[in-house]
Amino acid sequence: MLKLYDYELSGNCYKVRLMMAFLKLSYDRELIEFYPSKKHKSLEFLEINPLGQLPVLMDNDFIIRDAQAILIYLAQKYDSQNNWYPSEKPSLVAEISEWLFFANDLTATSSAARLHDGFFYTNIHVEKCRKKAHDQFRIFDEHLYFNEQQGFPWICKSQYPTIADIACFPYIILSEEGGISRINYPAVRRWCDRFKRIPNFIVMSGIFPAGPQKVPDNEAKQSKILNGN
Amino acid sequence: MKLALSKWFPVASISDLPYRHIFQGQLLGREYAIWKADDGNINIWENRCLHRGVRLSIGTNEGFELKCQYHGWRYANRTAGCTYIPAHPADAPARTICNNTYTCQEKYGMVWTCETPIGDVPDIKGFKSFTVLRPIPINSAYKNVRNFLSSKEIPDHHMLRSKQTEFWRFKTNAGNLLSLVIQPQSGNISILRGIYNLKTTGTEKLRVLKYYNSLMTKLRDEIESQHLPKLHERNPKISKLADDLSQFPTLSDQKHNLRVSVSEKVKLSDNIVKLKLKSIKKQLPTFHAGAHIDIVLQNGLIRQYSLTNGPGETDHYCIAVKIEKHGGGGSKIISENISVGDIMAISAPHNSFPLLRNSTHIIFLAGGIGITPMLSMAKAMHSMRQSFELHHFTKSNDKEAFSHDFASFTNKVITYNDLSINQSLTTIKSLLKKPKFSNKIYVCGPGEMIQNAIKIGLEFGWNESDIHYEYFKNENEIHKNSTFKIDLARSAMSLEVPSGKSVLQILKENGVNLVSSCEQGACGTCKVRVIEGKIDHQDVFLNSLEKEGQNIMLTCVSRAKSKRLILDI
Amino acid sequence: MHAEICEDTVILNQWHPISSTDDLKNHKQITTMLLEEKITCKKNSNGKYFVWKSIDIKKKLLPIKIAYGYLWTSLGTPPTDLFSFPEFYEIDRRNVATGVFGVNISAGRTIENFLDMGHFPFVHTGVLGEEPHTEVKEYDVSICETNDEILATKCQFYQPQAAVISSKGAEVDYIYRIPHINCAILYKSSPVDKKRQDAIIIFVQPVSQEIVRAHTGMCIIDDKSADKDIRLFQQTIFGQDKPILENQFPKKLPLDSRAETPIRADKSSIAYRRWLSQKGLTYGVIPSEDNNLFEVM
């Protein structure tokens, strides 16, 4: 049985929830109150993760910490299609790893700014975080724009989204809560819309679903006709 | 930057507007929600919901409507008129609830706008074909970027002098052209946009895009490294709303003041003709599902027809007319004397048959041509992905007439051909057997069918308030032989209604301009609130609960049982 | 951007919440911002609180009040009494401070969002509302002369999951109270005891005209749910409102009736805007240019 040590408002936990939703996995949630009571720093939780960080995933007795690591584990183990983490394609795996690090770097910028503004993490130099986040977003936007031009809708050179997309999505879409506007990153915004339309996408508090795809025309083109006599 | 208001500026690339996306743009400090509807029309609206000021760009593009994220208000393609306020499902939003829209032109692969346009987007010499480059936002004021560009040598490019100061043109060593234009986004941000004068594809395109991307990025970095002082940001003013919007008005429209031309006339079946009406000059007003318009026919006859349009189809109105071989003149004139290209006078849409979208399921029962308002309703329900079923009782020679309208939801439609009265009754009984929470019945068709449906519905335990209907006409005999007084509470007037005249007539004679349409107690357009007095109802519009309530009347037919009525006008 | 000095006496003379007493348990000293002023709050070994402006070297003490689980202070001359909230002291209730959240918006917009039922299906989808059950039925709004507070009564709304322990949909009754320009209390039928009501509070601390700290809490009869679950539920709800609030423009609350389009469902917000206007509030709002536009209800 899968069990996730989880907190609703955490973008890192959301990454794991997204992965499980996309893979249609069912799991138990153990809610750890990150804010205001900082339960992830409590002695009980430090037993589970000495780093005092969320999320943590337990697959029976196996414990995995760190959102990115969990994504790799889940995709490797449970994605029968092998699209989320195509381990047999070295160049894609390399590309994915590159962007997993990028996603991790967002924790120090976009996520930190959000913690400062919303949850009073006062020891954060917020202006610096925002500035750095903008530098990252510029690079990300350029990357996505040229991927689009080459017919790749996702972060990596694949027709399918990968765990790199999942890892980057939360702190990109939550950036405005840290005062980082995305108005100048149109390719990022288009990618966000596409991401939200991946089948089985779920939201978290602070994120709204995308508009509908085209209303599906009915397969049954024949309407029912009943005749009188 | 006063002058800038009459200049055209690009605000987006066409490629920024993919399917069902809302682009957040900004020009001169004003934010825009820019979106392409499913029919290809590009809308540029102020990025602010009229209701509580939320950015529309965080809402959703529903194909033909934009939906606000906060309270789900829907705004129509083109008109930006509000079509639905979910908090009050029974009310048609006032027509004046309309977002601020801005002119839009597509040129050189970009979307351009201008607050007070004089003329069109100017031509840029030498750009018959082009490739749109990746726009580069720069954290610097418009004028800094300008100064920089005019003083800067771009490697391998020679600047061409021209009178069009807002477009820089450069000749490359190879003899091709580059044009740059600056979009003043806000006080301290500008966007550098460029086009290259060859249409490129494939790897060549990628090469050009990459080349200019790095060239323009270098310019950006140079400009930003100048560290020029920041300007004080000024927010553009938000215009106040019309007075009436702040206090729920009763609208008084000018009657029949729209001019349309017949752009299509199609025979849907032997007896049914469809007209497509296009506006001659102005944008047609927003309509709501179930609305009807008055059409003035050549001999002065006025007839009401329901619009069959789907949501957001705002570039034309569609109506379907049943040709009554022996009936009154209206349908005959339409079938015989009206042809494509003719100009007609119509009224703005009236909405007195509102679609209650807060229903979990709707059963539509349509008899014959009574299907028309339901086409529009079913399309609206379908586009909101809400549950419904549509039952159409018809004659076999009309059975194909509306198949085109049903196309996207055929599985929700059942057509019954040539049923006898008894067969129809049994069918309706089987359909209405089980009233459910938050379900509703809508009926439109011949009077007898409506009465039967209501009777059956009530017998099976439906609430009267969950049965909605619209008569084509009032078949009851209407008497005009009473005399009474009316007091107008808000205009402080007291008038006498003599026998032989209607309340509506008297109001009009005295300069109170009440909107009316069918004038026979069927469409509900002329209804007013009654504060005091006993009403003699003669219409077929109000249901019996509303009639018992004694606080609403249709002024075209209903009269007073008491000596005096106080009306809330 | 440098701080403007707040000169609006209407807001200066109010009591403002600056921290829940829960939060203060774990700290000897905290600093926070109130009306662009940095404030220090210290607790001595006897558990007594002292509050002063951080820049004030003389540490002149500011007035304080402990009430409803919060520490309150004022930068002006506050009234002797704070508004009443008797439910807080009912012995069988649990008072849970559900957290304080920073939001980049004015206090007025925050309170207005709290009063608003129409957004439930769209913002709290599946929890406090659900399409197509979107109707806001007619309700009553009055201004209570004796306490000078706004009351919205007979409010009803369909909710698929009305509280932590309820699992199916129902029409829920609400009463809203606005006893203070930046505080509101919502009463809704308790899923445990139909005859009584749970209270949900929002006390807003204006950091600046366009930034607030929103203190949220519950005062409920439910004895099944753990404090943690109640807090997490409330955090989820507030997390959903946050992006809406931060995308409202202008950020200050416009008091002119012609600035935005009210509908009948917004009766309480219309009353609230008028009430603020009549008090002459200018901080965190866009005052109406023409006060004649605000007729008395």
Ligand code: FES
């Ligand atoms: S703010 Fe847009 S619907 Fe209310």
Ligand SMILES: [Fe+2]
């Ligand atoms: Fe809310």
